[in-house]
Amino acid sequence: MNFSFSTNKLPxxxxxxxxxDVAKDLLGKVLCRTVSGQILSGKIxxxxxxxxxxxxxxxxxxxxxxxxxxxFEGGGILYVYLIYGIHFCMNxxxxxKNSGCAVLVRAVEPLTNIDIMMxxxxxxxxxNDKSLAHATNGxxxxxxxxxxxxxxxxxxxxxxxxxxxxxxxxxEDEIGNSKRxxxxxxxxxxxxxxxxxxxxxxK
DNA sequence: ACAATGATTGGCT
DNA sequence: GCCAATCATTGTC
Numbered sequence: 001m002n003f004s005f006s007t008n009k010l011p012x013x014x015x016x017x018x019x020x021d022v023a024k025d026l027l028g029k030v031l032c033r034t035v036s037g038q039i040l041s042g043k044i045x046x047x048x049x050x051x052x053x054x055x056x057x058x059x060x061x062x063x064x065x066x067x068x069x070x071x072f073e074g075g076g077i078l079y080v081y082l083i084y085g086i087h088f089c090m091n092x093x094x095x096x097k098n099s100g101c102a103v104l105v106r107a108v109e110p111l112t113n114i115d116i117m118m119x120x121x122x123x124x125x126x127x128n129d130k131s132l133a134h135a136t137n138g139x140x141x142x143x144x145x146x147x148x149x150x151x152x153x154x155x156x157x158x159x160x161x162x163x164x165x166x167x168x169x170x171x172e173d174e175i176g177n178s179k180r181x182x183x184x185x186x187x188x189x190x191x192x193x194x195x196x197x198x199x200x201x202x203k
Numbered sequence: 204a205c206a207a208t209g210a211t212t213g214g215c216t
Numbered sequence: 217g218c219c220a221a222t223c224a225t226t227g228t229c
Contacts, residue, residue, distance in 0.1 A: 048210070057210065067224065085222030087211050104210055140211050182210055 015075030042108030052100030
């Protein structure tokens with residue numbers, strides 16, 4: 001396949017940095033997910049950073065427990081959790097071991113095997129124009145489209161099952177920055193980053 | 204032990 | 217705009 005973007009896999013060093021730096025740099029990168037030999041992929045267009053330090057909205061703000069333990073395992077792995085009893089959200093763990101930092105992936109723009117994603121989301125592959133726009137424009141929506149659940153919690157982003165590639169160049173003036181969505185504590189932090197004008201951004 | 208809450212979504216008014 | 221779905225975790229009695 002001939003892609004118009006870089007398919008070089010991001011190295012461990014990318015993830016070992018400060019969480020807000022990684023969050024911003026994740027915009028334009030391509031999330032790849034192998035399912036039954038097929039590679040589902042999407043360009044990351046919206047993220048949020050969470051940290052154990054001074055961020056009461058983060059799962060890691062509390063002591064390490066069964067749910068959040070993956071956040072303490074160091075950068076370069078995936079943290080998946082169940083929310084509202086019915087949905088899953090995926091996060092990219094950053095920093096060193098015990099840093100308790102992760103980036104929530106809130107929205108992606110579908111790139112390859114869109115028909116499989118549509119089937120994962122809606123049970124049918126027909127790429128209706130309206131449904132495509134709502135396929136991956138939310139954290140739990142994209143998990144469903146990419147067939148990600150607790151079975152992927154803690155897996156390495158250097159694996160072939162899930163990984164990120166360099167993807168698209170993003171310049172500073174394309175990036176928007178705001179408060180995070182749907183939280184009640186530490187509301188003041190401007191730790192949401194998104195690509196301005198991209199139609200797959202959730203808000 | 205029991206009640207409330209949540210990094211959400213989808214259906215209905 | 218309102219609200220139910222559904223469960224791990226947390227708060228209260």
